[in-house]
Amino acid sequence: MRRLLIMLVVFFGVAACKTNPFTGKSTLNFYPNSQIFPMAFAQYDQFLGENKVIKGTSDAQMITKVGQRISSAAERWLSANGYPGYLKDYKWEYNLVDDKTVNAWCMPGGKIVFYTGILPITQTETGVAVVMGHEVAHALADHGAQRMSAGMLQQLGAVAGNVAIQDPEKRNTFNQAYGVGSTVGLMLPFSRSHETEADRIGLQIMAIAGYNPDEAAELWKRMKANSGGQAPPEFLSTHPSNDTRIANLSQWAPLAKQEAAKYGVSSFQ
Template identity: 65%
Template sequence: MKSFRITLVAISLFLASCATNVFTGERTLKPVANEQIFPAAYAQYDEFLSENKVVTGTAESQMIKTVGGKIKTAAQRWLNAIGHPEYLDGYAWEYNLVQDDQVNAWCMPGGKIVFYTGILPICQDETGVAIVMGHEVAHALANHGGQRMRAGQLQALGQVGVAVAGSGRSQSTQQILNQAYGLGSTTLGILPFSRSHENEADKIGLYLAAIAGYNPEEGARLWQRMKANSGGQAPPEFLSTHPSPDTRIANLRDLAPKAKAEARKYGVTSFK
């Protein structure tokens, strides 16, 4: 009976935690509120910058800021067009280049962005930077951080249900139940959830880059370079938080003409 009640609570919490993605119109997990996330994200960002070497006064650092500004403007134009001009209220945009060999870039909730110098050779130029920038900004705009926090809450509640369901059983049986739940909820739940975020960010990000005037066809080419750089060292897709490079390349190639068509709605007909 206890496990049944907890299951009902979990279902109720899930149903109450649904929202609509304003960019895609699809139903998704309701994120933890910006008001709860932004202050902590901004503090963590400032702490990160204080502990790392921020590159300033170079053409590359200026390029990061220039591209970031264009992607921000594209996002606002898109939001104005779909009837959500207030969506970016509370965002505190910041774009920084950090000296680090990692092939990575990220955007925290609220628009705090970091590019590592290690990703620039793969980006190759401003258009490549725009593809990466659009993708990372899309994660923030789609509230993926807040959704992952909500998913973690639901997963934790499910773990409680498993513990209650296994009460009174042997310790070894309880351990098996816990391990099975952990593997199943991760492989069948959290990982696909994360991969869906990556696919969503690829789409939204490519549209943002195109609206900002950058050629969306560069998306597939960028990921071909990313694949070559990785040397094929990646786990199977079903055990990864990211789609496989080949899946991603195919998706981006398919999305490029759609992104151009979207950009034309804003009067953008030529691409850098």
């Protein structure tokens, strides 16, 4: 059994290599698009059926407009950099849902939801573009599949430990330590790295779409003010702190403008 678990971990590690076109790095991903996209699409449709989707309003139309501009910019970048068929299985969809939660999210394959509660923070179309760029970036970088893959490895590690440790008391101690250690030491940093990566990719593609990347840091200043300073320590969070994000986005905005200039974009909305 132990040998089988070791073989499975090695197999998954070798089979998991997929290149992120925006970073050039290999990523942890056990799930092909053909497997994960249909599941995501079905879950998305179920969510829409169970919630109040807003259609036809100026806000709803703006969400769709911004999403289309940014996904088109992403496709333009990918085609220009040697990935012309990268988005062939994506089915982009952008919906506004009536919910006071200050949030937006994305599912694999390009299924995106904005809650009405985030609109007072975004304030403008460019503010929406900051959030949309971030969410589109999650889809482009396969972050959903990567999180599932990391979760699978975390579970395999737990199983391996329980198989290897015969003493019940020691096994219980291992399970407690492994649960905390693998979450704080591995899963949370993994999630924060995804958020940082989505911030950087999103900034780049929103600039190519003609939206001012300088607005990103301003949006996160408003997010910080809205939170009232209530947030867990960064090392216990799935997301970087507001201050970290503001500093990063301020630093990256000029680079995003330089990237947009390669595509003839020099003025921004």
